[in-house]
Amino acid sequence: MNAQKELDEELTEWLLDSDPSLRWRVERDLLGASDILWEATRAKVATQGFGVRLLSKQDADGQWAGGAHFPGRAELGIVVVGNPEAQPWVATSWSLSQLREWGVAAEAMGDTAERLDANCRWEYDDLPFWQGEVDVCINAMTLANGAWLGRDMSQLADWFAEHQLADGGWNCEWELGKTTSSFHSTLNALLGLLEWEQRTGDTHLAEVRHRGEEYLLERRLLHRKSTGQVVAPFVREFAEPARHRYSALRALDYFRRASEHDSTEPDARLGDALRLAVHKRHGDGTWLQDGPLDGIVWFRTEPDHGEPSKALTLQGLLVTRWLEAATS
Structure with a gap:
């Protein structure tokens, strides 16, 4: 066995020894395993490990931590990473996005979408949750999460075409008068648009997405x-x-997924x-x-810096x- 092959096999075993939220992607994307195998692993995300732990933190009204993007109340049992004054990562938008990215099936979320429709409103102007608000990154997460849970998000999808800047990208501070795009905002917008397109099959904003890609590629x-x-x-x-x-x-991984799509x-x-x-x-x-x-999390899922x-x-x-x- 040559050294490279041995290294690859050791890495594969190390990656497979993971929470189901990562292991199913190792099986599907890295190893090309059968659909039966990786789908069975993905189904475990809602019942084992990180996925079920985060689902257990959901409030009866459908929210997490009593708030849309920021906690609406103090929580017990949370974990502080670095600066406790940094953005908290425990409220609804962040928790939903994490569950989606981990691969939790929409069916496992029950009536979450309906409960959020009835009970969750943005801290900005008290706007309804599935309508989105003014922040590009927040709206990108909401677009992807709504598409995942089967909501009609076409109006919010069109918002990205309406708020694309002249240079092709987006900026979360457009409302403050910014006219040049941000790397952060543009990538998040692209991720949301790609997720929505993949889940709905609606391609009428594909050119909008490609213009945003060009901003980063240039x-x-x-x-x-x-x-x-x-x-x-x-x-x-x-x-x-x-x-x-x-x-x-993260941007390279977006372009990998977009290229395949x-x-x-x-x-x-x-x-x-x-x-x-x-x-x-x-x-x-x-x-x-x-x-x-830095920030407040429900629990740690990743190693420390340098590990x-x-x-x-x-x-x-x-x-x-x-x-x-x-x-x-």
């Missing part, structure tokens, strides 16, 4: 268009859960970001956690293999 996922300099340190900082935060690896070849302008991702790979084949992000991350390693392997296969 900057090679890393640089300011005006100067060519790296836009900010955050592009090099890989962390899971990523929440709303941009990184080159659109049946297109990888764009050559992803090369700089790929080289960064490969450079950040540790000698043992893993990617290390640069986070986690090997299974979620990042899976993401890194999928991205690098996809791009290497396209150029081989």
Whole structure:
């Protein structure tokens, strides 16, 4: 057995020894396992491990922590990561997004969508939950979550076309007069639009999504268009859960998924970001956690800063293999 094959097998075993929320993606996306196998693993997310723990925190009215984007009350048993004054990650929008990303089936959520419709309103202007509000990242999560739970989100989807900036991207501070786009906001908008398109089959906003992709591609996922300099340190900082935060690896993973959805070849302008991702790979084949992000969480799901991350390693392997296969 050569050294590379041995390393690959050790990494695979390490990744498979995971919570069901990650293991089903290892089986499906990395190993190409049969649908029967990975679907059986994904079904466990709602009954085992992280998924069932987070579902158990849901309030009777459908919310988490009594609030839409911010907790409406103090909670017992929460965990503080880093700065306790940072964004809390326990309210409804964050909890729903995490469950969706982990692969919980919509059927396992029962009547959550209806209860949120009746009981949950945004902290901004007391707007109804499924209507969204003014923040691009919040609306992107809501679009994806609504599509997952079977809501008609077409009106909120169209909001992204109406609020796309002249440079092709989005900025959560558009309401404050910002006219240039943000890497964070643009990636989150793209993720929401892709999720909505995949779940509904509605492609009438595909060109809007492609314009947003072009914003990032023109900057090679890393640089300011005006100067060519790296836009900010955050592009090099890989962390899971990523929440709303941009990184080159998270953007590469978006383009991998979008390329598969659109049946297109990888764009050559992803090369700089790929080289960064490969450079950040540790000698043992893993990617290390640069986070986690500060704030209040229900419970920890990822390692400390500097420790090997299974979620990042899976993401890194999928991205690098996809791009290497396209150029081989």
